[in-house]
Every structure is written in structure tokens, then in C-alpha cells.
Amino acid sequence: MNFNPSAFISNLRYMGLGMLGIMIVIGIIIIVTVLLTKIGKK
Amino acid sequence: MEVLFESLLLIRWQHIVMWIIGGVLIYLAIKKDMEPTLLLPIGFGAILVNIPMSGAVTQQIGEKFEEGALSVLFDAGISNELFPLILFIGIGAMIDFGPLLANPKLMIFGAAAQFGIFFTLCTASMFFDINDAASIAIIGAADGPTSIVVAQKLGSKYLGAIMVAAYSYMALVPIIQPPVIKLLTTKKERLIRMPYEQKEVSRLTKILFPIVITIIAGVFAPASASLVGFLMFGNLIRECGVLNSLSETAQKVLANLVTIFLGITIASRMQASEFLHPDTLLILALGLVAFIFDTAGGVIFAKILNLFLKKKINPMIGAAGISAFPMSGRIVHKMGREEDPDNFLLMHSIGVNVSGQIASVIAGGLILNFFM
Numbered sequence: 001m002n003f004n005p006s007a008f009i010s011n012l013r014y015m016g017l018g019m020l021g022i023m024i025v026i027g028i029i030i031i032v033t034v035l036l037t038k039i040g041k042k
Numbered sequence: 043m044e045v046l047f048e049s050l051l052l053i054r055w056q057h058i059v060m061w062i063i064g065g066v067l068i069y070l071a072i073k074k075d076m077e078p079t080l081l082l083p084i085g086f087g088a089i090l091v092n093i094p095m096s097g098a099v100t101q102q103i104g105e106k107f108e109e110g111a112l113s114v115l116f117d118a119g120i121s122n123e124l125f126p127l128i129l130f131i132g133i134g135a136m137i138d139f140g141p142l143l144a145n146p147k148l149m150i151f152g153a154a155a156q157f158g159i160f161f162t163l164c165t166a167s168m169f170f171d172i173n174d175a176a177s178i179a180i181i182g183a184a185d186g187p188t189s190i191v192v193a194q195k196l197g198s199k200y201l202g203a204i205m206v207a208a209y210s211y212m213a214l215v216p217i218i219q220p221p222v223i224k225l226l227t228t229k230k231e232r233l234i235r236m237p238y239e240q241k242e243v244s245r246l247t248k249i250l251f252p253i254v255i256t257i258i259a260g261v262f263a264p265a266s267a268s269l270v271g272f273l274m275f276g277n278l279i280r281e282c283g284v285l286n287s288l289s290e291t292a293q294k295v296l297a298n299l300v301t302i303f304l305g306i307t308i309a310s311r312m313q314a315s316e317f318l319h320p321d322t323l324l325i326l327a328l329g330l331v332a333f334i335f336d337t338a339g340g341v342i343f344a345k346i347l348n349l350f351l352k353k354k355i356n357p358m359i360g361a362a363g364i365s366a367f368p369m370s371g372r373i374v375h376k377m378g379r380e381e382d383p384d385n386f387l388l389m390h391s392i393g394v395n396v397s398g399q400i401a402s403v404i405a406g407g408l409i410l411n412f413f414m
Binding site for chain 2: 026
């Protein structure tokens with residue numbers, strides 16, 4: 001185990017990509033779920 | 043006579059420390075009722091595999107390898123992710139997505155509360171290589187099967203420590219979350235009421251939901267296809283209405299059976315030589331960081347949304363976006379009632395909590411997409 005503080009900064013892009021990715025996927029799921037609920041009511 | 047004492051003479055202090063750790067896990071399971079279905083088998087297994095020359099794990103004797111039952115079970119059920127995925131069928135069959143389908147917007151908090159995973163990924167990368175860091179970060183999913191699958195697929199050597207951390211912290215959610223929530227919210231915010239409108243969700247919607255989620259998650263995060271697929275398959279069995287006996291079996295017999303094997307098999311990775319390292323303590327600390335920042339991510343996201351909303355949200359419900367179901371949802375509801383006995387947040391917080399189950403699996407899939 002080595003202590004490498006610069007790894008935090010260099011891996012921040014994964015934090016950005018991860019949060020963006022999950023927001024996009026969940027956003028699509030929300031839209032589809034709203035549509036499903038409307039289809040279900042009909 | 044010497045043969046009788048051969049094993050006794052091989053006992054080292056490391057073995058005794060592992061017996062004590064196993065004993066503590068059994069104590070916590072029985073006396074404190076902390077995730078007993080998993081901590082008890084893990085605790086007993088930790089003792090079993092740390093008996094010198096234990097036949098429960100594969101041993102090299104001379105040039106021959108003597109196969110141990112737990113090692114065989116590990117190869118058969120965990121190294122290929124079979125046990126956690128089968129367990130997901132049972133979990134899927136237990137989940138009622140009704141509160142979520144009644145208010146799908148709540149799902150966004152499930153996404154926000156995965157922040158701890160990605161923050162911990164960056165933090166852990168300062169100490170570990172990126173695959174181990176990602177495996178440790180997924181402790182924040184608060185979801186045992188996802189943690190196993192991710193750690194195993196990324197080839198982490200810390201599976202035992204990751205599992206102990208994941209299940210211990212899940213049991214400690216009622217202790218970890220309230221102080222973080224209180225620190226990040228004002229009394230005025232905790233008093234915000236959120237009226238619940240009862241909405242009927244049709245059977246067709248409940249049947250289509252697991253199928254559509256599997257397709258969407260599978261397309262955007264293919265590595266999560268098996269995780270989401272098994273979870274949603276279990277839910278489809280529950281909601282289809284024609285497989286009630288299969289649904290009951292999945293919820294009870296199947297889930298219980300796999301849980302027994304899962305717990306004791308995980309313990310095969312808790313041999314003193316692999317477990318007793320300073321790394322293990324660091325992994326436990328990083329797991330705590332993941333849970334704290336998950337909670338903070340959900341609460342802060344709700345507070346940011348409140349800046350733009352006319353009808354304010356109680357930011358505490360953001361904390362329920364972690365996958366620890368239903369503890370997290372209940373904690374938020376309980377905290378709301380402590381501030382105002384007439385505030386009823388349960389349906390909202392459970393809806394967010396259920397969305398955390400989906401979001402944590404997708405987060406696991408994204409992590410696998412990044413690093414596999």
C-alpha cells in the first residue's frame with residue numbers, strides 16, 4: 001500500500017463521469033416510468 | 043499421539059485474533075441483531091477457516107492439494123458471481139416498487155445518494171490500485187450482492203474485508219445516518235411536511251417496469267445487465283400474478299438457502315494470512331466514508347433542489363437513497379416524527395429507498411464499465 005495523494009485529483013474524472021452517468025440513466029428511467037404509468041392508466 | 047497435537051502446535055496469535063473477530067461477529071448478530079443472517083455465518087466461518095490445517099479450506103499437503111468444502115463452494119458460487127446473483131432474484135421478489143411507481147421523480151435521490159461511492163473511489167485510490175479502490179468504494183452501494191460481484195469481477199484481493207465492512211455498516215445505518223442528516227439540515231428543514239397522495243399503479247405498469255428497467259440499464263451499463271436482470275426477474279415473478287408459489291419460494295426458501303451458503307463461503311476469504319493487515323482497518327474506515335458521503339450526497343442534492351422548487355422537499359428523504367432497505371427509509375420517517383409527530387414521510391422515504399436499490403446496482407455496473 002502506497003500513499004499517493006495526486007491519485008485523488010487524477011481520478012476525479014471518474015466521480016464526474018459516474019455521477020453524470022447515473023443521473024442520465026436514472027433520468028431516462030424516470031421518463032420511461034412516467035410513460036409506463038400513463039400507459040397503465042389507459 | 044503427536045498427530046493429535048499437530049494442529050495445536052501450529053496455533054499462532056493471528057488465529058486467536060481471527061477467532062475473536064469471528065466471536066465478535068456472532069455476538070453482534072445474536073445479541074445486537076445486526077444483519078444476523080449474514081454476520082453469524084461469516085463469524086462462524088471465520089473461526090472455521092482459521093483452525094490450523096482446517097479441512098474446510100483447500101490445503102497444500104506436501105505436493106498434493108486437499109480440497110476444502112468452503113473453497114469448493116467459493117469456486118462454485120462466488121468466483122463466478124452465482125450466489126449473489128441468485129440472491130438478487132429473492133431480493134427482487136421481496137421489493138414492492140409501488141411507492142416508487144406512484145412518484146417516479148423520487149428516483150433522482152437514489153442517483154444522488156450514490157455520491158459516496160464515487161467520492162470513496164477517489165479517496166481509496168490514494169492508498170490502493172484503482173481496481174481495489176473501486177471494489178472498496180462499492181461498499182457505499184450498501185448492497186452486499188453488488189459489492190461481491192464488483193469486487194470479484196475486478197479481481198480484488200480484499201473480498202473478505204469488503205464483505206465484512208459492507209454488511210456491518212448496513213446493520214449500523216441507524217447509527218451512521220442520523221448524525222449526518224442532523225449536521226446537514228436545519229430544524230426548519232426537518233419540519234417540512236410532504237403530503238402523500240395515494241395513486242393507483244396498474245398491474246400492467248408493475249409488470250412492464252422490471253422488463254423496461256432491465257433493457258435500459260443493460261443498454262447504458264452492460265456490465266450491470268446480470269445484476270439488474272436478476273433483481274428485476276425476481277420482481278417480475280412477484281408482479282406477474284401467475285407465479286405466486288415461485289415468488290414465495292424466491293422470497294423465502296431461495297433467499298435463505300443462498301444466504302446460508304453466501305455467508306459461510308465469504309468467510310473462506312477471512313484466513314488470518316489474508317485478513318490481518320493494516321489494509322483491512324483502512325478498508326473499514328473507507329467503507330464508513332462511503333456511507334457518510336452517500337447520506338450527505340442525497341441530503342445536499344435535496345437542499346439544492348429546494349432552491350428551485352416552490353413546493354419544498356424535506357431534505358432528509360435524500361438520505362434514504364442508499365440501498366439499505368428498508369432501514370434507511372424508516373430512519374428518515376422516524377427522524378421526521380421526532381421533530382413533528384404529525385409529519386408522515388414514510389411513503390416518500392420508502393420510495394426513495396427502493397430507488398436506491400436500482401441506483402446502487404447501476405452504479406456498480408458503471409464502475410465495472412470503467413475498470414473492467
